[in-house]
């Protein structure tokens with residue numbers, strides 16, 4: 449695109465209160481993006497920035513995928529909005545059926561949201577509602593995991609395990625407890641794929657159950673691969689154990705697949721990848737390839753049946769008091785259908801699966817770079833963890849991100865001093881080499 453057509457830097461950056469961003473520093477030295485295509489962003493002055501993070505783990509089909517762009521253009525002219533309360537439009541039903549086919553087992557029902565955070569809070573509400581309608585109303589506790597990220601709603605930060613996201617906001621949801629995290633570098637550092645050590649950490653759930661009693665616990669929620677906190681694949685056998693314990697105690701298992709669904713591990717979902725059947729799955733991001741905000745919660749048939757099918761209320765009575773104005777928005781639904789078509793027709797999940805061993809090799813080749821204390825990977829998720837600077841945790845990671853953008857024309861995602869990689873699934877071996885090569889150059893120069 450010619451530079452003169454690119455959106456130029458605005459004069460006034462002040463009024464936009466930027467999310468999860470050091471606003472003061474950004475506004476002194478802004479990193480602006482004006483356009484995107486494929487694996488690249490374009491800055492207002494026309495620099496091509498290599499996207500190593502699929503935006504925020506969401507642009508799985510790369511930027512501006514043709515089918516999605518066309519579908520959105522068409523849809524907005526045809527049906528801009530239709531309520532999903534008491535009415536419906538055909539694409540929403542078609543999309544739900546496509547998702548039913550994509551997710552394993554009897555995760556047959558889709559409840560639409562607009563984001564990962566909304567999906568998480570929806571799933572928690574579904575779990576509580578389900579327990580109540582089956583006569584288990586004393587089950588009101590939800591169990592998350594330390595270092596887990598489940599978005600920013602009150603439910604999500606309550607079950608989430610990141611102190612900085614929680615400490616400002618009061619007592620949060622009552623009755624929440626947390627499993628221990630699985631980050632134990634002395635046992636797991638530089639594991640390739642799933643660490644062999646750590647399945648026993650799932651047994652901590654038995655301790656929590658003993659403390660609170662199973663009759664008070666509605667659900668356990670975990671990310672099958674912890675993403676936002678810095679890519680932690682589950683130890684071998686860990687998710688299976690969580691499933692076994694929850695099932696034995698009548699506790700629902702929720703997989704938060706906001707990052708892992710739609711091909712990140714080379715399959716439609718992490719549930720399929722690991723062969724572990726959760727009761728509820730939260731999604732967003734890759735559902736529309738990041739193009740239009742949309743999320744979905746997939747629920748097993750027994751949950752839908754208990755709340756909806758077996759409901760003896762009169763015909764005019766609503767079965768579940770929950771929903772969003774933009775649930776199943778027509779434009780988002782069209783974008784999601786086109787994204788799913790793109791994944792299938794361009795074999796992007798298969799591409800991710802084929803690329804994964806090469807990606808693993810490439811990220812682990814950074815082990816000899818300065819300050820690297822761990823490297824982790826699974827599918828097309830990777831993390832390079834750096835040691836923090838003395839007295840300044842996060843400063844080294846932040847500097848890496850800033851330098852990547854200005855000096856190496858690359859967007860990287862950081863969490864503290866960890867650099868996370870999640871390339872769009874359209875990447876080739878050469879693209880991965882390019883990303884890792886640039887990262888090596890950044891790390892080598894970083895003190």
Ligand SMILES: Cc1ncc(COP(=O)(O)O)c(C=O)c1O
Nearest residue numbers: 563564565597598599676704706
């Ligand atoms: C596992 C997980 N859950 C929930 C969320 C929140 O999604 P959103 O930012 O769309 O609300 C994220 C976002 O990164 C996530 O990674």
